[in-house]
Amino acid sequence: xxxxxxxxxxxxxxxxxxxxxxxxxxxxxxxxxxxxxxxxxxxxxxxxxxxxxxxxxxxxxxxxxxxxxxxxxxxxxxxxxxxxxxxxxxxxxxxxxxxxxxxxxxxxxxxxxxxxxxxxxxxxxxxxxxxxxxxxxxxxxxxxxxxxxxxxxxxxxxxxxxxxxxxxxxxxxxxxxxx
Amino acid sequence: xxxxxxxxxxxxxxxxxxxxxxxxxxxxxxxxxxxxxxxxxxxxxxxxxxxxxxxxxxxxxxxxxxxxxxxxxxxxxxxxxxxxxxxxxxxxxxxxxxxxxxxxxxxxxxxxxxxxxxxxxxxxxxxxxxxxxxxxxxxxxxxxxxxxxxxxxxxxxxxxxxxxxxxxxxxxxxxxxxxxxxxxxxxxxxxxxxxxxxxxxxxxxxxxxxxxxxxxxxxxxxxxxxxxxxxxxxxxxxxxxxxxxxxxxxxxxxxxxxxxxxxxxxxxxxxxxxxxxx
Amino acid sequence: xxxxxxxxxxxxxxxxxxxxxxxxxxxxxxxxxxxxxxxxxxxxxxxxxxxxxxxxxxxxxxxxxxxxxxxxxxxxxxxxxxxxxxxxxxxxxxxxxxxxxxxxxxxxxxxxxxxxxxxxxxxxxxxxxxxxxxxxxxxxxxxxxxxxxxxxxxxxxxxxxxxxxxxxxxxxxxxxxxxxxxxxxxxxxxxxxxxxxxxxxxxxxxxxxxxxxxxxxxxxxxxxxxxxxxxxxxxxxxxxxxxxxxxxxxxxxxxxxxxxxxxxxxxxxxxxxxxxxxxxxxxxxxxxxxxxxxxxxxxxxxxxxxxxxxxxxxxxxxxxxxxxxxxxxxxxxxxxxxxxxxxxxxxxxxxxxxxxxxxxxxxxxxxxxxxxxxxxxx
Numbered sequence: 001x002x003x004x005x006x007x008x009x010x011x012x013x014x015x016x017x018x019x020x021x022x023x024x025x026x027x028x029x030x031x032x033x034x035x036x037x038x039x040x041x042x043x044x045x046x047x048x049x050x051x052x053x054x055x056x057x058x059x060x061x062x063x064x065x066x067x068x069x070x071x072x073x074x075x076x077x078x079x080x081x082x083x084x085x086x087x088x089x090x091x092x093x094x095x096x097x098x099x100x101x102x103x104x105x106x107x108x109x110x111x112x113x114x115x116x117x118x119x120x121x122x123x124x125x126x127x128x129x130x131x132x133x134x135x136x137x138x139x140x141x142x143x144x145x146x147x148x149x150x151x152x153x154x155x156x157x158x159x160x161x162x163x164x165x166x167x168x169x170x171x172x173x174x175x176x177x178x179x
Numbered sequence: 180x181x182x183x184x185x186x187x188x189x190x191x192x193x194x195x196x197x198x199x200x201x202x203x204x205x206x207x208x209x210x211x212x213x214x215x216x217x218x219x220x221x222x223x224x225x226x227x228x229x230x231x232x233x234x235x236x237x238x239x240x241x242x243x244x245x246x247x248x249x250x251x252x253x254x255x256x257x258x259x260x261x262x263x264x265x266x267x268x269x270x271x272x273x274x275x276x277x278x279x280x281x282x283x284x285x286x287x288x289x290x291x292x293x294x295x296x297x298x299x300x301x302x303x304x305x306x307x308x309x310x311x312x313x314x315x316x317x318x319x320x321x322x323x324x325x326x327x328x329x330x331x332x333x334x335x336x337x338x339x340x341x342x343x344x345x346x347x348x349x350x351x352x353x354x355x356x357x358x359x360x361x362x363x364x365x366x367x368x369x370x371x372x373x374x375x376x377x378x379x380x381x382x383x384x385x386x387x388x389x390x391x392x393x394x395x396x397x398x399x400x401x402x403x404x405x406x407x408x409x410x411x412x413x414x415x416x417x418x419x420x421x422x423x424x425x426x427x428x429x430x431x432x433x434x435x436x437x438x439x440x441x442x443x444x445x446x447x448x449x450x451x452x453x454x455x456x457x
Numbered sequence: 458x459x460x461x462x463x464x465x466x467x468x469x470x471x472x473x474x475x476x477x478x479x480x481x482x483x484x485x486x487x488x489x490x491x492x493x494x495x496x497x498x499x500x501x502x503x504x505x506x507x508x509x510x511x512x513x514x515x516x517x518x519x520x521x522x523x524x525x526x527x528x529x530x531x532x533x534x535x536x537x538x539x540x541x542x543x544x545x546x547x548x549x550x551x552x553x554x555x556x557x558x559x560x561x562x563x564x565x566x567x568x569x570x571x572x573x574x575x576x577x578x579x580x581x582x583x584x585x586x587x588x589x590x591x592x593x594x595x596x597x598x599x600x601x602x603x604x605x606x607x608x609x610x611x612x613x614x615x616x617x618x619x620x621x622x623x624x625x626x627x628x629x630x631x632x633x634x635x636x637x638x639x640x641x642x643x644x645x646x647x648x649x650x651x652x653x654x655x656x657x658x659x660x661x662x663x664x665x666x667x668x669x670x671x672x673x674x675x676x677x678x679x680x681x682x683x684x685x686x687x688x689x690x691x692x693x694x695x696x697x698x699x700x701x702x703x704x705x706x707x708x709x710x711x712x713x714x715x716x717x718x719x720x721x722x723x724x725x726x727x728x729x730x731x732x733x734x735x736x737x738x739x740x741x742x743x744x745x746x747x748x749x750x751x752x753x754x755x756x757x758x759x760x761x762x763x764x765x766x767x768x769x770x771x772x773x774x775x776x777x778x779x780x781x782x783x784x785x786x787x788x789x790x791x792x793x794x795x796x797x798x799x800x801x802x803x804x805x806x807x808x809x810x811x812x813x814x815x816x817x818x819x820x821x822x823x824x825x826x827x828x829x830x831x832x833x834x835x
Contacts, residue, residue: 038636061639249686251686257527261523264485287519450507
């Protein structure tokens with residue numbers, strides 16, 4: 001169970017939290033680590049809450065559910081409200097500050113990334129916000145190698161959107177964030 | 180060229196049919212085997228038989244010398260569909276009764292017609308559940324007394340041949356055992372038609388139907404078939420009321436549309452071509 | 458997706474199952490939409506045509522399971538995938554497959570039941586259905602993977618066992634394992650052992666019950682094979698009058714599995730001879746065991762486990778051995794006790810404690826198992 005890192009990604013349906021989790025897990029596998037990704041299933045169509053969980057470890061990953069996470073990516077206010085209690089003390093909280101107005105009083109390292117604003121301004125499409133967030137996550141935590149994450153993006157998105165996705169990733173890697 | 184004389188034994192194992200004396204299934208099997216003979220098949224090696232449960236399902240299994248899958252009640256059509264998909268070179272023929280095909284197996288029947296699955300379904304319609312002792316069937320005429328309708332049946336019967344046509348069959352015809360020549364000719368035509376073929380053979384069950392319905396003997400039942408038969412064309416001018424006691428016979432549809440085998444194999448070729456490009 | 462170093466992919470359990478099926482030689486799939494098994498049909502519909510295979514979405518589960526019967530007799534390796542409700546609908550035909558000795562693989566991705574239950578949530582309630590779901594006397598094989606890697610490996614094994622023993626094999630998985638994504642390593646194809654059904658010689662005529670696993674002809678090969686699930690003789694000819702014919706054929710479909718239970722039954726075990734407490738688990742539930750055992754050992758409690766990779770035939774020998782060492786056996790299950798009674802039967806004098814959780818799909822956590830390990834231990 002050494003170096004087991006648990007990540008929770010929350011947002012509303014359509015924000016790409018599942019894809020973000022899959023890309024992150026894939027990148028960890030490219031790094032030669034063990035990775036596991038799950039997502040909520042149910043009657044969750046666009047608009048309702050969606051959640052994706054990733055566990056990355058150097059050792060064997062047994063129990064596949066995230067109880068207390070080390071890192072929480074909150075893409076909107078509702079999912080932040082729903083999940084912040086599951087964040088470990090002094091864990092990492094990254095919020096899409098375009099969609100989050102108030103952050104509760106918690107002991108955590110907090111990062112605000114205007115991912116949706118960036119996506120709208122740069123690509124005219126807010127749906128690239130998830131990839132901007134992955135860029136920010138990589139820069140903040142070094143959880144996976146930059147190159148592995150880029151490779152995982154190439155491996156996961158359609159040819160048509162690859163250029164925009166890679167740009168979104170780079171934007172995330174280089175964006176200034178407020179702590 | 181001399182045509183070899185017809186003999187059912189050529190196509191049959193050395194076993195005796197277990198049917199009651201006077202059963203219509205003797206005529207249905209005879210019509211089928213004569214059709215096969217007239218089409219020039221010396222044996223049944225180019226045929227596969229699928230059947231379900233009921234007396235009619237025993238016609239091919241195990242009596243015909245050929246491959247036969249005796250499946251569960253109502254399930255012969257999906258089995259036949261997959262056999263044909265894997266072996267498009269073989270003639271796949273389903274033998275079943277009315278309970279099997281349009282009772283418990285009705286969903287499969289409609290979908291096979293919709294898909295235009297390349298199988299021929301020969302449904303012997305004796306208007307009763309014969310093997311189980313004469314219970315009412317979805318084909319039983321209104322007000323008929325059966326073991327489960329002692330006061331007369333209170334449901335309208337299904338029109339299987341018309342249903343097949345409406346659902347998309349390539350060929351659909353109905354005859355009775357009193358029309359052996361027409362039956363044989365239609366079977367021949369259906370074997371040669373690509374796509375879903377349906378033959379409904381209205382047939383006598385002297386044991387479970389005839390007795391209770393008040394027929395003295397088989398002759399009376401055949402007479403009933405003959406006298407109540409009315410050609411499709413003629414029936415079109417008649418009212419529902421006038422047709423209530425009639426058996427409409429003839430061809431309900433004959434058409435050409437892409438068959439399941441054709442569409443599936445075309446899709447496979449497309450998928451393979453796409454895979455090569457990538 | 459492929460990593461550069463090896464053939465390692467990051468796949469969902471359901472996806473790994475399809476990859477394995479195609480490698481095992483599956484060339485006909487028929488199914489009907491149902492959560493949480495849909496990804497299997499979806500990926501099959503993409504992959505099969507590329508390898509000259511046939512994918513059919515049928516009108517219901519009855520048609521699906523019957524279609525794979527026909528295709529199997531036409532010579533193909535076949536599979537269907539479903540969940541509890543569809544699995545229930547298929548049971549009559551699964552009996553047909555036992556009686557006619559038709560090889561095929563049926564994937565059951567378990568969800569919460571009975572009835573419609575919770576269509577998208579994980580459960581393990583079909584354990585007994587996979588053993589006793591159809592009527593009459595038969596011996597079933599059911600495999601239970603606990604990772605995406607095992608979804609791959611046990612799917613290959615399911616096809617191999619189906620072909621070797623000419624019998625339906627059930628891949629009894631669950632929503633958790635089917636939907637989670639993990640890395641899976643696919644070995645070079647030449648290193649994967651594939652078993653194919655024994656084919657008859659030209660002069661063979663007996664295809665049922667005279668030998669343990671008789672050769673299986675395909676339709677259209679000139680054998681004039683008669684196939685029926687009515688009691689039949691060695692030639693497939695229906696013969697329902699003689700009890701001895703029935704006894705012979707039904708004993709045979711049971712014996713061919715029972716006599717080889719040791720070949721079929723497979724477990725992963727740990728510290729089974731020296732433990733105070735033993736855990737018997739399978740599928741998704743077993744994922745919590747490793748962590749619980751590690752923690753218990755840190756606290757000085759000798760703990761061992763048997764994880765069932767084969768649920769049926771029940772790996773009795775391994776469980777008996779565990780029960781000889783341990784005073785107490787714990788059986789966590791996402792049902793109200795199914796394998797529990799099998800363990801109890803095998804455990805003789807050891808105490809057997811169930812941990813049960815149903816509804817909502819939330820897994821039994823390592824802490825819950827640990828608490829039971831610790832109970833009664835200083």
